[in-house]
Amino acid sequence: MQATNILLLLFGLGVLAFYLGRGRSLAIAAPLGGIRKLHSLPSYYGMHTAFWCALPSLILLALWMIFDDPVINSMVIGAAAAEIAPSDTASYNLLLNKIGNLADGVLPRAGQTGPLLAAADHMVSLRQISRWSLTLLALVFSAAGLVLGLSRVASGFRARPAVEKVMQNLLLACACLAIFTTLGIVLSVLFESIQFFRSVPVTDFVFGLDWSPQTAIREDQVGSSGSFGAVPLFVGTLLVSAVAMLVAVPVGLMSAIYLAEYASKRIRTFAKPALEVLAGIPTVVYGFFAALTVAPYLRDLGSSFGLTVSSESALAAGGVMGIMIIPFISSLADDVITAVPQSMRDGSLAMGATHSETVRRVVIPAALPGIVGGIMLAVSRAIGETMIVVMAAGLAAKLTANPLDSVTTVTVQIVTLLTGDQEFDSPKTLAAFALGLMLFVVTLLLNIFALHIVKKYREQYE
Amino acid sequence: MSPADTAKPAKAASKAASKSAPKKVAKAKSAVPKVKKTEPKAKKAVAKTRKAVAPQFKAGQSLDIDDHQITVGKSFSDNAKMTMRNIDVYYGDKQAIHNVSIDIAKNEVMAMIGPSGCGKSTFLRTLNRMNDTVEGCRVEGDICMDGENLYAPKLDVVELRARVGMVFQKPNPFPKSIYENVAYGPKIHGLADSRVDLDEIVENSLRKASLWEEVKERLHQPGTGLSGGQQQRLCIARAIAVSPEVILMDEPCSALDPIATAKIEELIEELSENFTIAIVTHSMQQAARVSHRTAYFHLGKLIEVNPTEQVFTMPEHQLTEAYITGRFG
Numbered sequence: 182m183q184a185t186n187i188l189l190l191l192f193g194l195g196v197l198a199f200y201l202g203r204g205r206s207l208a209i210a211a212p213l214g215g216i217r218k219l220h221s222l223p224s225y226y227g228m229h230t231a232f233w234c235a236l237p238s239l240i241l242l243a244l245w246m247i248f249d250d251p252v253i254n255s256m257v258i259g260a261a262a263a264e265i266a267p268s269d270t271a272s273y274n275l276l277l278n279k280i281g282n283l284a285d286g287v288l289p290r291a292g293q294t295g296p297l298l299a300a301a302d303h304m305v306s307l308r309q310i311s312r313w314s315l316t317l318l319a320l321v322f323s324a325a326g327l328v329l330g331l332s333r334v335a336s337g338f339r340a341r342p343a344v345e346k347v348m349q350n351l352l353l354a355c356a357c358l359a360i361f362t363t364l365g366i367v368l369s370v371l372f373e374s375i376q377f378f379r380s381v382p383v384t385d386f387v388f389g390l391d392w393s394p395q396t397a398i399r400e401d402q403v404g405s406s407g408s409f410g411a412v413p414l415f416v417g418t419l420l421v422s423a424v425a426m427l428v429a430v431p432v433g434l435m436s437a438i439y440l441a442e443y444a445s446k447r448i449r450t451f452a453k454p455a456l457e458v459l460a461g462i463p464t465v466v467y468g469f470f471a472a473l474t475v476a477p478y479l480r481d482l483g484s485s486f487g488l489t490v491s492s493e494s495a496l497a498a499g500g501v502m503g504i505m506i507i508p509f510i511s512s513l514a515d516d517v518i519t520a521v522p523q524s525m526r527d528g529s530l531a532m533g534a535t536h537s538e539t540v541r542r543v544v545i546p547a548a549l550p551g552i553v554g555g556i557m558l559a560v561s562r563a564i565g566e567t568m569i570v571v572m573a574a575g576l577a578a579k580l581t582a583n584p585l586d587s588v589t590t591v592t593v594q595i596v597t598l599l600t601g602d603q604e605f606d607s608p609k610t611l612a613a614f615a616l617g618l619m620l621f622v623v624t625l626l627l628n629i630f631a632l633h634i635v636k637k638y639r640e641q642y643e
Numbered sequence: 644m645s646p647a648d649t650a651k652p653a654k655a656a657s658k659a660a661s662k663s664a665p666k667k668v669a670k671a672k673s674a675v676p677k678v679k680k681t682e683p684k685a686k687k688a689v690a691k692t693r694k695a696v697a698p699q700f701k702a703g704q705s706l707d708i709d710d711h712q713i714t715v716g717k718s719f720s721d722n723a724k725m726t727m728r729n730i731d732v733y734y735g736d737k738q739a740i741h742n743v744s745i746d747i748a749k750n751e752v753m754a755m756i757g758p759s760g761c762g763k764s765t766f767l768r769t770l771n772r773m774n775d776t777v778e779g780c781r782v783e784g785d786i787c788m789d790g791e792n793l794y795a796p797k798l799d800v801v802e803l804r805a806r807v808g809m810v811f812q813k814p815n816p817f818p819k820s821i822y823e824n825v826a827y828g829p830k831i832h833g834l835a836d837s838r839v840d841l842d843e844i845v846e847n848s849l850r851k852a853s854l855w856e857e858v859k860e861r862l863h864q865p866g867t868g869l870s871g872g873q874q875q876r877l878c879i880a881r882a883i884a885v886s887p888e889v890i891l892m893d894e895p896c897s898a899l900d901p902i903a904t905a906k907i908e909e910l911i912e913e914l915s916e917n918f919t920i921a922i923v924t925h926s927m928q929q930a931a932r933v934s935h936r937t938a939y940f941h942l943g944k945l946i947e948v949n950p951t952e953q954v955f956t957m958p959e960h961q962l963t964e965a966y967i968t969g970r971f972g
Contacts, residue, residue, distance in 0.1 A: 524815040528878070531773060532828040533805030533885060542827070547818045 183312075187242060187319050194323050195235035198330060202230025205334045213336055221341035229340040232347050233330030238322040245315050253311060257304045262296035280304055370621065373614035380608040381409045386615060388412065392578035394598060394609045409612050411619060413580040417495070417588030418620075421570055422563040424499025424584055425506055429563075430556055432503070433510030440511070441518035442540050453515070460508040464568040471501035471573035483585060491587040493575035499584065502569050509559045517551025518544060550635040557631030561624045567592040591616050715959045716949035717936075720748040724889060724919045725770065730784035732765055732774070739765045743784075743945040745938060747889070752911060752920045754934030754951065756927060758971065761940040763923045767891050770921065771807035772800050788889070805832055808882035812894040814874035816866035816881070821858050824866040824877055825849060828885035844884055852880035853910055872903020879910065883918070890914065892922040896929065908933050927967055931955050939963045 206226035267273035282288040283301035389410020476497035483490030529539040575587035598613040723746035732740035755763040774780045825845045835841035849855040854876040896904040937954040947960040958964040
C-alpha cells in the first residue's frame with residue numbers, strides 16, 4: 182500500500198478508536214451513575230484511545246519513510262554484479278539514478294545491460310516487500326494500540342492529563358520542526374558555500390571589489406576566469422535599502438502617529454486597512470511599476486535639472502521598495518503606540534503639555550523599542566527583497582554610492598546565477614550559496630544589533 | 644405656576660425612578676419618614692448669586708436621590724480660588740453630573756467623597772479640562788478660577804493645566820529618569836533659563852514632595868524603578884515643579900500601602916500652605932484626616948458641603964449620614 186493510503190487508513194482507524202474509547206468509557210460510567218463518576222470526560226478517553234491507535238503507527242511510518250530508500254539503495258548496490266559496481270560517489274549516484282529510473286519504468290529496458298536490469302528487478306522486488314511489510318506492521322501496531330488503549334479505559338484512569346501531555350508534545354514537535362528547518366537551510370547553504378570557498382578564497386569574496394561571475398564553460402573561451410568580489414553587491418544592496426528606509430521610516434512612522442494619536446475612529450477604520458492594502462500588492466507589480474513608471478519619470482525629471490539619471494536607478498528601485506515597506510512600519514508602530522497606556526498621556530497632558538509635545542516626549546520614547554523592532558524587520562525585508570530590484574535596479578555591479586546610478590544587489594545576482602540551466606560544481610553557481618550565506622549573516626547581525634538597541638533604550642512603563 | 648402644581652409631576656417622576664434606585668437606598672427610605680417638600684425653582688436663584696447662601700437645611704431632604712434638589716451646608720466661600728456654578732457634565736447622552744455649584748477656597752484642602760460612580764472624579768477632571776480628552780464629554784455651567792472662566796473659548800488649555808496640576812489614582816511616572824520626570828513640566832513651559840535653574844527647580848520640587856533625601860543619589864535612574872509610594876510622590880513633585888496654583892488629586896493613595904499613604908497625607912498637609920488642593924478619595928478616614936472641607940457626592944449630585952469635622956460628626960443630610968455610617972457605598 183502507498184504511504185498516503187496508509188495515512189488515510191490510520192486516520193480512519195484513529196476516528197474509529199476515538200468512538201470506541203468514548204463508547205467504552207460511557208459503558209463503564211453507566212452502571213456507576215453517569216459520567217461524573219469518571220475521572221475525565223468521555224471525549225478524553227476517546228482521544229486517549231485514538232492516540233494509542235494512531236501515534237505508534239505514525240511514528241513507524243515516519244521512520245520507515247526516512248530509512249526506506251537508503252537501506253534499499255545500499256542493498257541493491259551491494260548485491261549488484263561486480264562489473265557495474267561504482268568506483269566513486271559521482272558514479273555511485275549516477276548508477277543509482279539509472280537503476281531507479283529503470284525500476285520506475287522511466288527508462289526503457291531495451292538496450293540496457295543484463296546486470297543493470299537484474300539490479301533494477303532487485304530494487305522493484307525490495308520495494309514491494311518494504312511496502313507490504315510497512316502496511317502489515319502499521320496495521321499490527323494500530324490494532325495493538327487500539328486494544329491497549331481500550332483496555333486502559335477505566336473510571337479511575339486519568340485520561341485528561343495523559344491527553345494533555347501528548348498535546349503538549351505535539352506543540353513541542355511543531356516548534357522543533359520550524360527550528361530544524363531553519364537549521365537545515367543554514368547547513369545546506371553553509372556546505373555549498375564551503376565548496377565555493379575551495380575554488381575562491383574567502384578574502385577575495387568578502388573584500389573583493391570586482392564582481393563578474395561569467396566563467397567560461399570551456400577552457401579555450403575568452404574571460405575564462407570570473408572574479409567574485411562581493412563588495413559591490415553589498416554596497417548596492419545597502420544603497421537600495423537605505424533609499425527604501427529613507428522613504429519608509431518617516432512616512433510609515435508619521436502615518437502611524439497620525440492614525441494612533443490624531444485620527445478619529447471613523448478615519449481610522451477606513452485608513453488603516455487602506456494602508457495595509459499596500460502590503461497586499463505583489464512585489465512583481467511594484468517591480469514593473471518601478472521599472473516602467475517611476476524610473477523613466479525620474480530620468481526625465483533628472484534631465485530637466487541637468488542630472489544624468491540612469492534609467493535603471495537605485496533611487497527608483499529603493500523608492501518603490503520604500504512605498505512597499507510603509508505598511509510594515511506603520512502597522513507595527515501603530516500597534517506599539519496604541520499600547521502605550523493612556524495614563525502616560527494623561528500625565529503629560531495634565532502637566533500642560535500639548536498633544537504633540539506629549540507624543541514627542543512621552544509616547545514615542547515609551548514606544549521606541551517596538552518602533553525600532555518594526556524598523557529592523559523592515560530593513561531585513563528591504564535587504565532580502567528581490568523582485569523590485571531585479572526589474573528596476575539593473576544588473577551592472579558598480580561600486581558606487583550615487584543613488585542615481587544603476588546598481589545591483591545580492592539578491593538580484595543570486596537570481597541571475599541560479600536561473601536557467603546551471604552546472605552545480607562551477608564556482609559561478611556556488612557563488613549564489615556564498616552570497617546567500619553572507620546575506621543571512623548580515624541580516625542576523627542586524628537583528629542582533631536591533632535587539633541590543635531595543636534592550637538598551639527600553640523605557641519601561643508599568 | 645404655583646409650588647403645588649410643580650410638586651405633582653416631580654412626585655410622579657420620583658416614583659417611577661425609585662423602582663430602579665439601589666435597593667439599600669429604597670430600604671432606608673421606608674425606614675425614615677419622608678419629608679417631602681421642595682421648591683424646584685429655588686436652586687437656580689441660590690446658585691446664581693454667590694453670597695446668597697441660604698441652604699434650606701432640613702427641608703427638602705430625602706434619601707431618595709431623585710428628590711434631591713439643593714446642596715446643603717456651606718458650599719460657598721468668601722475667599723474662593725475656584726468657583727463652580729450649575730455644572731452639568733454629559734458623556735454622550737448620559738448625564739454624569741447634575742447641577743453642581745461649589746467654591747474651593749484659597750489654600751484649602753477640599754475632599755470629595757461618595758460612592759463609586761457618583762461623579763466625583765468626573766467633576767475633578769472638569770477643573771483642569773482633562774475631560775476634553777474624553778470623546779463625547781460635554782461640560783455646561785461656569786467654572787472660574789480667580790474670576791476667569793475656564794471654559795471660555797479664548798482660554799489656553801495648556802496654560803490652564805500648568806496652573807491646575809493633577810495627580811492620578813495610579814502613579815504614572817514617565818518612563819524616564821527621576822530627574823527628567825520632574826524637569827518635564829519646567830522644560831515644556833520654559834521655566835528654567837539654565838541648567839542650574841533647572842537643577843534648582845528639580846531639587847526644590849523633590850524636597851517639597853519629601854522625596855529628595857531618598858532619591859538624590861540616583862536622580863538619573865528610571866522613575867519607574869521606585870516603589871509605588873515613591874512613584875506617587877514623584878508624580879506630586881512633577882506636578883508642583885511647574886508651580887501650579889491648584890493641585891487636583893484623584894484618589895492618590897488608592898494604590899498605596901498604609902505607610903506610603905501616611906507619607907502622602909503628611910505631604911498634602913504641608914502642601915496646603917502654598918497650594919489649593921482638591922482631593923477625591925474613597926477613604927473617609929483619609930478625608931477626615933487631611934481635608935478642611937468635605938463635599939459629599941451621590942449619583943452625580945452634590946448633596947452636602949461642610950467643614951470636615953462637621954460632616955463626620957453631625958452631617959446635615961440624611962444621605963451623607965447614611966454614607967459615612969456605612970449604610971451604603
